[in-house]
Amino acid sequence: MQHRQSLSTMNPTSLLAPHAPRTRRSTIEDVAAAASVSVATVSRALRGLPNVAASTRARVVAVAEALDYTANPAASRLAAGQTRTITTVIPHLNSWYFSTIVAGTEAICAEAGYDLLVLGVGSVNDLSRLLSEAYQLERRTDGVVLVDVPVTSEEVQSITARGVAIATIGTEVPSHPSVRIDDELVGRTAADLFVSLGHQRFGVIGGIRCEPMRFEAPKARYRGFADGLGAAGLTVDGDMLKGGNFSIDGGQEAMSSLLDHPDPPSAVFAMSDEMAFGAIMEMNNRGLVPGRDVSIVGVDDHEFSRVLGLTTIHQNVADHGAAAARLLLNSMQAASRSNSDTGAVADVVTQRVVAPIELIQRSTTGPQLL
Amino acid sequence: MQHRQSLSTMNPTSLLAPHAPRTRRSTIEDVAAAASVSVATVSRALRGLPNVAASTRARVVAVAEALDYTANPAASRLAAGQTRTITTVIPHLNSWYFSTIVAGTEAICAEAGYDLLVLGVGSVNDLSRLLSEAYQLERRTDGVVLVDVPVTSEEVQSITARGVAIATIGTEVPSHPSVRIDDELVGRTAADLFVSLGHQRFGVIGGIRCEPMRFEAPKARYRGFADGLGAAGLTVDGDMLKGGNFSIDGGQEAMSSLLDHPDPPSAVFAMSDEMAFGAIMEMNNRGLVPGRDVSIVGVDDHEFSRVLGLTTIHQNVADHGAAAARLLLNSMQAASRSNSDTGAVADVVTQRVVAPIELIQRSTTGPQLL
């Protein structure tokens, strides 16, 4: 299969491979020829490497532009062993929280010239598929953003051993960049609010249910909530903690069982807005008015929260996605520098950012009556 | 840089390229050697091509499995000119409608062993970036799913000319597979509902605003709505059609101006649930009760619609994403077959599916009072 020759000797489209482009693309050789330099120089010039005379670089860049030349990604990947692709690994795609994160990540990747691969890991098996040798993670991506996916240190090991960079959102893993919020503070904020409103009987809708609780966030939020109440001499009953599965339906069921309790709560802390929505639905069904009969606070500041007037603890989710992408890119860059540098690389690689949160009071919280 | 040799003569990790994997991967040559066949045979066997003895194939497959071998995607891409990647092109990532579609598409791609690239095209310029020669669309993807992105036939031309397959969602382009709903029927359904409830004064919240209306759906929905009313001898005032931008805020503003009208509507057709949510917010602000003071119907059956009790016209968005992915995959397959076949390929390539819709009555619609 000799493209060049067939192109010059016969109908160019006749015998090409099934999916071959119908239009001839310029290659690095074309640019080299047109700029009267070697392909190596073109490669260096275009990638901004040192060891290229400014004048040469300018000429090469100009020629490349004129020829609409860009390196064939497959070829660079094969030759360099890098993919210029990063991958977001997410539990569900169809939830506001996750898709907003992806949006933030996508923006940064696009800006940096990286492709973004999206990988849903609904069940735990999916993660192991990703980690299996056969999947060839390192040949598909230079780095992964793990979004609220719990990983063991062996799993992290197995990823880094392949030369794939890691950043996490919502969780932290040792010696890798991460962005998260202070989940204990989230819980404490909710508690403080309820305490200040004079509530005394509390319910919590968390994430726990059947699943062996591998997620840290719910635990931390609960801890913060209990601590906050404790500071005011108050407590939550163990049986007032219900699992809501971070879904609307789960939130509704949890609220239902909370309200069925002989001594129901006057204030409910839902660990996500979506669960709070379900809880509010259940209140409506029972003719209860949020903020009057029962107060409820959520977490996230989902775009619909203001529609319902939900009091919530805001976090800037899109920013988290973007920030994690930036950290990941930085760490990859630092890692590659470290190979040429002499030894000790600064731990820019291990930045942990704890993003701010903010209580947004709307109408679903009010003072304890009677 | 001779990997093989350095590996056998020295510390394997010492002189590798910066990002080279730390663990040696098996290559097609390893498999060939272990199975005592040529690399060509391995390649054929593993890809299920004909011209391989069943016994040979079985042996090769077994060996490959034992060695955890999978082809290096970059190498296959370079050699074959196919990427085994498909790309979803979407206006916004952070909206329920779009992210749900992506979720559906992702599932199918994963199943088929394709990678899924996500490309946001917020503004129109982004589309032209994708189409620019320099972006090398065909070297990044084998096919694109255009989700509600309006394209001219020149743009379609430019994509197919590169050998990239196309499928669309929400729109149709000549001779390419698509999945959409019957937008006129959507409008008519809304109209019929209002008519049956005895309403006479109508408002419409559509997508139009400043932007030159390139989108077809809003137009078709409006047409259907007007037709449906017409069949009952009713009409919509031209100044009762407001642009809501398909966003919550837009819906709220639109509703606000509708209600400010001297003779406000008793029934409002919002072309998306999200706009309906904004509209309901505005009603709440004014102390109006949806379904009693003003009826409103949305489109989509967004997951929050049931929280608000919104009457809406349901469409199965996740299915649309999956269906489009399947059609795209099929058409790509058909296209590659057509190169080896003699002539005429069936027009499986051009399937258009019109997905069903369903009216879901909840509490935001009620009979006309007084």
Add this chain to the structure above:
DNA sequence: CTGAAAGCGCTAACAC
């Protein structure tokens, strides 16, 4: 049905 060999388009030593 199978093997040999020529690329795909680029990057990275290594020499000059």
Add this chain to the structure above:
DNA sequence: GTGTTAGCGCTTTCAG
């Protein structure tokens, strides 16, 4: 600073 050259790991003619 720049050119030469040897691969990266696969696919695909072309012979047999």
